[in-house]
């Protein structure tokens with residue numbers, strides 16, 4: 384059984400909101416109807432989004448880091464939002480683990496949103512049904528799209544490739560490798576929801592370079608006898624040939 | 627959480643209806659056991675009618691909470707997992723049971739109808755009423771569990787939630803029964819008044835217990851676990867929107883701080899102190915008016931109590947919605 388999910392690299396996200404706008408664009412144009420907005424260009428604009436990018440400041444000035452933090456439904460493996468739904472409108476798909484809302488069954492009681500600790504669900508104030516990230520279920524299986532585009536809109540939009548998409552149950556998938564090798568973690572593990580989406584932490588990518596790595600030291604193994612050291616602008620041993 | 631008036635009225639109104647029915651039926655059982663003077667059908671019929679009015683009013687209020695009331699029938703389908711679904715089934719069952727109970731009294735039906743002769747005048751209504759009692763308590767359980775089952779809303783996730791819903795519903799129902807008895811069955815007033823006082827004081831104890839418990843709660847989630855960054859100092863700079871969203875409207879009570887801090891004193895006085903004083907006054911004489919005043923005061927207090935119940939619950943999602951910017 385697979386479990387599709389996003390892995391979001393906080394080390395790379397620059398907080399440009401491209402995923403937010405691209406998500407909104409794709410999902411407001413789908414068969415399920417618009418993701419409604421109120422006063423989009425007026426005062427107090429508000430509307431339904433599947434994905435938000437938030438910003439946090441970590442540390443004390445001047446030693447602070449700005450962390451941009453995209454948040455959408457985490458497609459929990461044990462989703463508390465599903466069993467509480469009285470109508471069965473909220474469900475988790477067996478085949479790929481995506482948590483969905485059936486907009487034709489939802490009565491808009493909002494109970495599921497209370498049961499999601501992450502605030503991932505937002506009611507559509509006009510359609511009066513609960514909405515949330517679908518992992519672009521209407522595009523990732525679309526045979527009319529080229530294979531490379533069968534990914535959630537947010538993943539395709541991200542200019543820094545901070546968003547990875549794949550099956551976290553397949554140990555060889557790009558997401559599983561990233562989680563394994565880059566220290567991927569889940570949000571609020573204390574509630575046992577086992578979010579499928581993971582986040583990659585901030586990490587320092589430094590390389591150590593020493594002086595003698597910048598200035599080439601030729602023939603380092605030739606111990607016997609002094610060799611002529613070529614000048615810096617002359618062709619060096621390695622550049623010419625092996626002799 | 628943002629207190630929705632639809633849910634406040636739903637839970638308080640059905641509480642009154644349930645408590646009233648249980649009071650009426652208790653009176654009938656005591657009457658049968660000759661512990662109290664038995665009453666005419668009239669008292670039970672009126673009592674059931676009144677209970678039905680409250681329950682139906684609660685049901686109507688609940689529809690205002692739904693985005694798609696026309697699909698409400700679907701919500702009976704997930705009773706295996708959802709307490710809300712169970713409530714949706716049990717509430718009509720309670721209404722049905724009380725309706726049948728009232729009708730049996732109205733028509734004076736007895737078990738002889740089915741060929742059994744028990745010699746009791748009200749054997750059929752006794753049997754039906756015990757079934758009604760069962761579903762009525764089941765409804766208290768369902769209503770309370772809707773809130774108590776959400777484990778990360780720690781203010782709610784406690785047996786005290788169910789106990790308080792039950793006791794407060796019973797208290798208001800018994801109080802209304804006392805007022806009703808003041809007109810239709812003066813011999814029962816004393817009985818109901820004493821029970822109202824006992825239940826109200828028990829409710830005071832358990833409600834204070836939950837206030838104390840909630841005051842000591844330590845949130846299990848914090849910004850560190852919310853975004854997964856282990857650092858002592860994390861501040862939100864932006865929540866990804868400027869004009870608010872469902873997340874900022876549904877999960878914050880939005881009332882001024884002074885209001886939130888004082889409302890618990892208001893409900894403690896209105897639900898418990900004032901009614902107990904008033905009905906103690908009514909004990910000696912069967913003062914209908916004073917009992918009605920006590921009931922109305924308590925009901926207003928219950929609205930405040932329910933408002934506070936919702937407002938006090940601090941949802942972990944609020945961690946993500948601290949700062950607009």
Ligand code: SF4
Pocket residue numbers: 455456457458459462463464465482498499500501502503504515576578
């Ligand atoms: S993140 Fe929230 S809405 Fe999404 S599956 Fe988990 S609990 Fe449900």
Ligand code: SF4
Pocket residue numbers: 467468469470471472473484488489490491492493494495496512513
């Ligand atoms: S709002 Fe819709 S999806 Fe959520 S619990 Fe109610 S019926 Fe289910």
